[in-house]
Amino acid sequence: MRARDLTVFALHAVGRQRLRSSLLIVAVAIGITAVMSLTALGEGARRYVIDEFSSLGTNLLIVLPGRNETTGGAPPLLGETPRDLTLDDALALTRTRLVSRIAPVNVGSAAVSVGSRERDSLVLGTTHSFTDIRQLRLSTGRFLPDVDMRRATPVCVIGSNLRDELFGASTALGNWLRIADRRFRVIGVIETSGQSLTVDLDNVVIIPVASAQRLFNTNSLLRILVEVPQVATLDKAKHTIIRIIRDRHDGEDDITIIAQDALLSTFDKLFLVLTLGVGGIAAISLAVAGILIMNVTLVSVSQRKYEIGLLKALGASRNTIRTIFVVEAILITLAGILLGLVLGVAIVQTAAIGFPQFPLATPSWAALASIGTALATGTIFAFIPAGRAARMDPVQALGGH
Amino acid sequence: MIRLRSINRIFEVGEQTVHALDDVSLTINAGEYLSIMGPSGSGKSTLLNMLGLLDRPDSGQYKLDDIETSALNDDALAAIRRNKIGFIFQAFHLIARLSAAENVELPLMLAGQQSKLRRHRVLETLSALDLSDRANHQPAQLSGGQRQRVAIARAIAMRPQVLLADEPTGNLDRQSGNDVIDVLEALNRDGLTLLVVTHDPDIGGRAKRRIRMVDGRIESDTALVAKHARA
Numbered sequence: 001m002r003a004r005d006l007t008v009f010a011l012h013a014v015g016r017q018r019l020r021s022s023l024l025i026v027a028v029a030i031g032i033t034a035v036m037s038l039t040a041l042g043e044g045a046r047r048y049v050i051d052e053f054s055s056l057g058t059n060l061l062i063v064l065p066g067r068n069e070t071t072g073g074a075p076p077l078l079g080e081t082p083r084d085l086t087l088d089d090a091l092a093l094t095r096t097r098l099v100s101r102i103a104p105v106n107v108g109s110a111a112v113s114v115g116s117r118e119r120d121s122l123v124l125g126t127t128h129s130f131t132d133i134r135q136l137r138l139s140t141g142r143f144l145p146d147v148d149m150r151r152a153t154p155v156c157v158i159g160s161n162l163r164d165e166l167f168g169a170s171t172a173l174g175n176w177l178r179i180a181d182r183r184f185r186v187i188g189v190i191e192t193s194g195q196s197l198t199v200d201l202d203n204v205v206i207i208p209v210a211s212a213q214r215l216f217n218t219n220s221l222l223r224i225l226v227e228v229p230q231v232a233t234l235d236k237a238k239h240t241i242i243r244i245i246r247d248r249h250d251g252e253d254d255i256t257i258i259a260q261d262a263l264l265s266t267f268d269k270l271f272l273v274l275t276l277g278v279g280g281i282a283a284i285s286l287a288v289a290g291i292l293i294m295n296v297t298l299v300s301v302s303q304r305k306y307e308i309g310l311l312k313a314l315g316a317s318r319n320t321i322r323t324i325f326v327v328e329a330i331l332i333t334l335a336g337i338l339l340g341l342v343l344g345v346a347i348v349q350t351a352a353i354g355f356p357q358f359p360l361a362t363p364s365w366a367a368l369a370s371i372g373t374a375l376a377t378g379t380i381f382a383f384i385p386a387g388r389a390a391r392m393d394p395v396q397a398l399g400g401h
Numbered sequence: 402m403i404r405l406r407s408i409n410r411i412f413e414v415g416e417q418t419v420h421a422l423d424d425v426s427l428t429i430n431a432g433e434y435l436s437i438m439g440p441s442g443s444g445k446s447t448l449l450n451m452l453g454l455l456d457r458p459d460s461g462q463y464k465l466d467d468i469e470t471s472a473l474n475d476d477a478l479a480a481i482r483r484n485k486i487g488f489i490f491q492a493f494h495l496i497a498r499l500s501a502a503e504n505v506e507l508p509l510m511l512a513g514q515q516s517k518l519r520r521h522r523v524l525e526t527l528s529a530l531d532l533s534d535r536a537n538h539q540p541a542q543l544s545g546g547q548r549q550r551v552a553i554a555r556a557i558a559m560r561p562q563v564l565l566a567d568e569p570t571g572n573l574d575r576q577s578g579n580d581v582i583d584v585l586e587a588l589n590r591d592g593l594t595l596l597v598v599t600h601d602p603d604i605g606g607r608a609k610r611r612i613r614m615v616d617g618r619i620e621s622d623t624a625l626v627a628k629h630a631r632a
């Protein structure tokens with residue numbers, strides 16, 4: 001029997017048993033829709049978390065002095081004495097195109113005072129890029145000026161809490177404060193963030209990195225924050241940074257690079273497993289649909305035994321009979337898949353409108369896997385009743401004894 | 402040419418064994434017209450199914466055109482049914498969801514013929530049976546006689562050599578029953594071998610060769626009687 005004739009014949013039969021066929025189509029559709037919407041939820045959660053993290057800079061590398069085999073840990077304090085990271089090292093990193101911007105960071109503690117009010121405070125030396133890399137927001141003023149990082153300008157940006165404590169009701173912006181024995185003019189105040197990443201930004205004084213080095217009488221840096229243009233080139237950038245520093249440090253690999261994405265990729269995997277899990281559970285409904293197809297086809301085979309007997313009398317081979325019933329099941333499954341996809345997309349889209357902050361979307365692998373599962377179960381389960389039809393004794397099927 | 406030799410078919414029903422065909426030997430030449438009569442349960446249908454290769458004997462040989470059929474597998478038997486044998490049933494067995502033309506087309510489709518060739522053959526066959534104007538009717542829209550004529554059209558669509566009709570008039574009134582037999586006899590005149598199982602002595606009597614079965618055995622065969630008479 002030709003493929004086209006088979007399809008038309010099967011379509012006729014499927015269309016004839018309207019209620020039964022629609023029941024099966026809906027069963028398959030429910031499975032597909034369940035997979036699509038549940039995995040959309042998991043994928044949405046994953047994207048939500050990733051987006052949150054990305055705002056902290058997934059394309060961020062942190063360069064620390066000192067070698068450490070395990071990434072993410074602190075550099076060794078004892079043992080080998082690593083070469084310091086210097087401003088010149090930092091400048092050297094800006095010369096590769098794999099790096100979009102850097103912010104050297106130096107940290108110390110010093111007495112900060114305005115008049116008679118004095119606080120012991122964290123002093124952070126860095127450059128203009130720090131705001132962009134760390135995405136700081138100022139409530140008033142500007143951040144450090146975008147000038148040569150080797151210039152020690154006497155300006156500072158202070159945390160909101162520190163501002164309140166030092167200046168009280170008077171204006172801070174444009175006024176001077178004293179860090180140890182040096183005077184700095186306040187040019188900006190950091191917006192209250194509530195949460196802090198590594199430093200308490202509400203109580204910090206940020207000054208140009210060159211000024212901090214003079215203040216603390218050192219040439220070294222605590223770390224260098226490096227931003228790469230694309231996450232994809234993160235690894236490449238990492239190796240380039242190591243090579244640049246090695247060239248500058250007499251061939252020694254004496255730095256550690258921490259990638260912000262290490263944590264992120266853990267979360268990524270976690271959510272993937274979660275999504276796979278719910279997708280798998282939803283896929284069980286597809287298996288149920290397969291069993292339903294099997295049972296309904298069994299009923300159909302016994303109800304259509306005259307037809308089967310007739311087809312055999314007309315010379316249909318076993319294989320033809322089997323194929324007819326399997327094709328019917330496949331057509332039903334395909335219709336169910338189509339309906340399920342439409343419903344799934346509709347549900348996900350509607351939910352996405354309802355929760356715009358939550359990035360709902362069915363991952364394409366989940367949609368493809370659900371289609372594959374539906375087709376596989378629909379076909380495999382149909383083989384059992386189709387085989388029964390193929391083996392039927394034609395005389396008995398035709399209403400003999 | 403059909404040659405049955407010592408065919409036995411035994412059914413086991415619970416404790417009982419039924420000898421549906423008991424050592425049946427029968428030779429039918431191409432183009433013959435036979436009727437098979439006999440009481441209910443005498444094995445007429447079983448014989449017809451055997452001849453049509455829908456059933457296999459428990460013992461004995463069946464040669465169809467020099468092919469020894471007992472050696473063949475199911476698919477080979479299906480191929481012979483497809484190409485050489487046409488069945489006509491008491492209950493018509495038309496597929497209700499298909500039109501008359503589509504029912505007639507079915508064997509051609511199963512044989513894998515191209516749809517263009519099929520269409521031509523279907524129209525030709527329907528018109529030979531005076532059914533051209535019923536081509537697109539569903540079986541439910543046809544009278545009993547018309548349905549059986551559609552079934553005959555389906556049986557001859559593949560141009561078989563043998564037509565096997567099991568009580569073809571059993572569900573018809575006398576008038577349409579006679580019409581159906583007229584059609585079958587016309588086909589026989591064109592060269593088809595025709596076997597008709599029937600209860601109706603009037604219809605059975607129209608055949609040139611008449612076989613009577615009792616208890617799974619051939620009790621009488623007019624061909625043998627003629628041979629004896631000549632002897």
Ligand SMILES: Nc1ncnc2c1ncn2[C@@H]1O[C@H](COP(=O)(O)OP(=O)(O)O)[C@@H](O)[C@H]1O
Binds near residue numbers: 400413421442
């Ligand atoms: N599949 C079967 N199982 C059991 N008994 C059967 C079967 N087919 C036929 N028989 C028995 O074989 C005998 C002949 O049946 P059948 O050929 O249908 O008779 P007829 O067509 O002459 O009325 C009957 O006794 C019937 O009960």
Ligand SMILES: [Mg+2]
Binds near residue numbers: 445446447
């Ligand atoms: Mg019978």
